[in-house]
Amino acid sequence: MKSLEDLKRIREQAQAQIKLRTQEANTKIIVGMGTCGIAAGARETLMAILDELSKRNIQDVVVTQTGCVGLCEYEPLVNVVKPGQPKITYMKVTPERARQIVASHIVNDQIINEWVLSTEEGA
Amino acid sequence: MAIIRTNVLICAGSACVSSRAYDFKTALLEALEEAGIKEEVNVVDTGCIGTCDLGPVAIVYPDGIFYVHLKPEDAKVIVNEHLLKGRVVNRLLYQQPMTKEVFPSLSEIDFIVRQKRIVLRNMGVIDPESIEEYIAKEGYQALAKALTMSPEDVIDTVKKSGLRGRGGAGFPTGLKWELTRKATGNPKYVICNGDEGDPGAFMDRSVLEGDPHSIIEGMMIAGYAVGASKGFFYVRAEYPLAIKRIENALEQARSYGLIGENILGTDFSFDIELRRGSGAFVCGEETALIASIEGGRGEPRPRPPYPANRGLWDSPTVINNVETLANISPIILNGAEWFSSTGTEKSKGTKVFALAGKVNNTGLIEVPFGTTLGEIIFDVGGGIPGGKKFKAAQTGGPSGGCIPAEYLDLPIDYESLKQIGAIVGSGGLIIMDEDTCMVDVARFFLEFTQSESCGKCPPCRVGTRKMLDILERIVNGEGEEGDIERLIELGEEIRRDSLCGLGQTAPNPVLSTIRFFRDEYEAHIREKRCPAKSCRALIAYQVIPDKCRGCGICARVCPVGAAQGKPREIYHIDTGLCIKCGDCFAKCPFGAIEKADLVLEKV
Ligand SMILES: Cc1cc2nc3c(=O)[nH]c(=O)nc-3n(C[C@H](O)[C@H](O)[C@H](O)COP(=O)(O)O)c2cc1C
Ligand code: SF4
Ligand code: SF4
Ligand code: FES
Ligand code: FES
Numbered sequence: 132m133k134s135l136e137d138l139k140r141i142r143e144q145a146q147a148q149i150k151l152r153t154q155e156a157n158t159k160i161i162v163g164m165g166t167c168g169i170a171a172g173a174r175e176t177l178m179a180i181l182d183e184l185s186k187r188n189i190q191d192v193v194v195t196q197t198g199c200v201g202l203c204e205y206e207p208l209v210n211v212v213k214p215g216q217p218k219i220t221y222m223k224v225t226p227e228r229a230r231q232i233v234a235s236h237i238v239n240d241q242i243i244n245e246w247v248l249s250t251e252e253g254a
Numbered sequence: 255m256a257i258i259r260t261n262v263l264i265c266a267g268s269a270c271v272s273s274r275a276y277d278f279k280t281a282l283l284e285a286l287e288e289a290g291i292k293e294e295v296n297v298v299d300t301g302c303i304g305t306c307d308l309g310p311v312a313i314v315y316p317d318g319i320f321y322v323h324l325k326p327e328d329a330k331v332i333v334n335e336h337l338l339k340g341r342v343v344n345r346l347l348y349q350q351p352m353t354k355e356v357f358p359s360l361s362e363i364d365f366i367v368r369q370k371r372i373v374l375r376n377m378g379v380i381d382p383e384s385i386e387e388y389i390a391k392e393g394y395q396a397l398a399k400a401l402t403m404s405p406e407d408v409i410d411t412v413k414k415s416g417l418r419g420r421g422g423a424g425f426p427t428g429l430k431w432e433l434t435r436k437a438t439g440n441p442k443y444v445i446c447n448g449d450e451g452d453p454g455a456f457m458d459r460s461v462l463e464g465d466p467h468s469i470i471e472g473m474m475i476a477g478y479a480v481g482a483s484k485g486f487f488y489v490r491a492e493y494p495l496a497i498k499r500i501e502n503a504l505e506q507a508r509s510y511g512l513i514g515e516n517i518l519g520t521d522f523s524f525d526i527e528l529r530r531g532s533g534a535f536v537c538g539e540e541t542a543l544i545a546s547i548e549g550g551r552g553e554p555r556p557r558p559p560y561p562a563n564r565g566l567w568d569s570p571t572v573i574n575n576v577e578t579l580a581n582i583s584p585i586i587l588n589g590a591e592w593f594s595s596t597g598t599e600k601s602k603g604t605k606v607f608a609l610a611g612k613v614n615n616t617g618l619i620e621v622p623f624g625t626t627l628g629e630i631i632f633d634v635g636g637g638i639p640g641g642k643k644f645k646a647a648q649t650g651g652p653s654g655g656c657i658p659a660e661y662l663d664l665p666i667d668y669e670s671l672k673q674i675g676a677i678v679g680s681g682g683l684i685i686m687d688e689d690t691c692m693v694d695v696a697r698f699f700l701e702f703t704q705s706e707s708c709g710k711c712p713p714c715r716v717g718t719r720k721m722l723d724i725l726e727r728i729v730n731g732e733g734e735e736g737d738i739e740r741l742i743e744l745g746e747e748i749r750r751d752s753l754c755g756l757g758q759t760a761p762n763p764v765l766s767t768i769r770f771f772r773d774e775y776e777a778h779i780r781e782k783r784c785p786a787k788s789c790r791a792l793i794a795y796q797v798i799p800d801k802c803r804g805c806g807i808c809a810r811v812c813p814v815g816a817a818q819g820k821p822r823e824i825y826h827i828d829t830g831l832c833i834k835c836g837d838c839f840a841k842c843p844f845g846a847i848e849k850a851d852l853v854l855e856k857v
Contacts (some may be wrong), residue, residue, distance in 0.1 A: 132510045132511045132512060133511065133517070134519045135398050135518060138389065138394060138395070138518065139609055141387050142392075142395075145386035145390035148296075149261075149380060149387050149570045151260065151296075151315040152261055152313075152379050163340075164338065164339045166339070169339070177259070181259050182257060191319075194316070195316060195317050196339065196340025197341075198340055202824040213751075
């Protein structure tokens, strides 16, 4: 390392590595991962979301999981919580739907109404 | 490549390692492999989170879930439930000892919420063995910034911040640097004092283990400021993990060119060596430490001249404590005003304490100066266990004094503690409850300093021996009228006439307990009675007949057959045989055994 620029470069590279521990969570995406969720393909959905976020280099979104919520026939379920907005629950989220949710809801703030199962105020 | 969606940070501090954190880690890696999600989860070591009694501990990000008391067999459950299905494993969460409330996330628990973490900023966040992660958390940015400033400006910033030395004496750090810069003589040196001799203290060890690069960076900034190009770590040999992490960090910094010649393309060059200390308490004293690095005997010499003028190999030398150095980078990066906005009028910033003794949450904590003892004990520490009453706290270890209950609301800083005869010290903080005998506490610390006296000067060597003899007589019920006065007189002589800080401060625990608990000394001397019922020679174990159910457990646990009786009848204890181990007292299921004053027994 010979200069400030070198240090900056290493820093930017390394920040991705610790991002999960330090980021301030603005938006949260929560994937239902109960037994039937997993059977319905929730893991593929989760991975598609992570892949899409990383392709688009979106930094301030936290992706977590939750257990069974008792709505098995609508699985895989995905919740999106944006600050100051109601919690949106999407149903039957295939990997393809998941990518579109990221593109539309996360990036452009456009909720995809036809897949919405429920909307919960104050979440 | 799969995308990493979760980070599991496992504490790899000494305490957690000795409670088998690495076995848990191995089990976790195996369980991840088995579940086929190894690629998605990054398992990382991190520095001491402070909750060492709860170890091994781990944090799962991004949610920040905090798991405690982890066993290897818990790894599978965490993987299958939490990491695969998103269900937090409730039975492994932290439970507040008093309220039994359960807290899932680290950032919510009382122990952490009440802290302000400047020195401990990276503990639980980064891997101490990864320079890249340190750099990601602003690491070496302060050095880069300092190199664009003039050395005088760096010193000025540290002066204005109000930072004072955390090694015990509280000397203003900026001023120390200025004196060293202005001193004539070349080359100049920087020393990091990581001797940490206070028994029961582990602040410096934890920081060296958990964030070694932050100390390296602090030393380099000190070097640039005073015009030194060589630094030394002095770390006690009993800290093998700290030594390993420092050596690893030095190697990484060297390979990145962050230490060496022409750092970051500037004229500044700096290198650092590590020296192991033998672990003698006196070697933490700066002149003794310097003698020890030079290869001589670790004995103090009179000051002045101070190390700033004549230190290592007679050259001007800055010697700073680990925690002092950990504060440097944040000060340079965020500015003097940012730092001085925390703390009190004359004590700026935070202090790290090793909270120990009779308190629910023990461990490593960092709080702003001006926090009260009560806040530390009851808010951060979660109160006194077993519904007992708080009696006093000992700060500054063997060089310090006690703070009695009437000062629970006193804001803690250098001045306030000095006024009541205690000191901030390096950060040992021992909480004592009503069962603690203050005469015995004084005896304990004096025994320590007496045995650590290097023997070079008679007031310290002989004087502490005389004081210890008196204290031993008192706790054995052989105290005499006039002993208290003799202790005070001896104490003041030793304070005045000793060569180094060890002797000068050795009488403090005695003088301070006499100041606040003179009645306890008097009870031992005049009535041969220990009010806390702790001194073995002055108590007798006895059965309370009304409470005894004749279960016979006491007779079974007693190692010498002193607890006697027939099943379902009232038992009794033969005081002549009893060796006062207290086993029966601890084991009686009905609380039917009490500690009584021995004198009363005899009548
Ligand atoms: C007996 C004795 C033991 C000491 N032990 C330590 C120690 O373990 N660590 C430490 O940093 N300072 C210790 N000191 C204080 C050092 O002499 C010195 O003041 C300190 O390292 C200066 O650093 P600071 O200004 O950053 O606090 C000790 C002093 C005495 C008298
Ligand atoms: S253990 Fe307690 S209750 Fe049982 S016999 Fe001994 S004193 Fe009595
Ligand atoms: S204190 Fe120990 S020695 Fe004495 S009676 Fe109880 S168990 Fe026996
Ligand atoms: S397991 Fe998914 S809703 Fe029940
Ligand atoms: S060593 Fe693990 S919490 Fe302190």
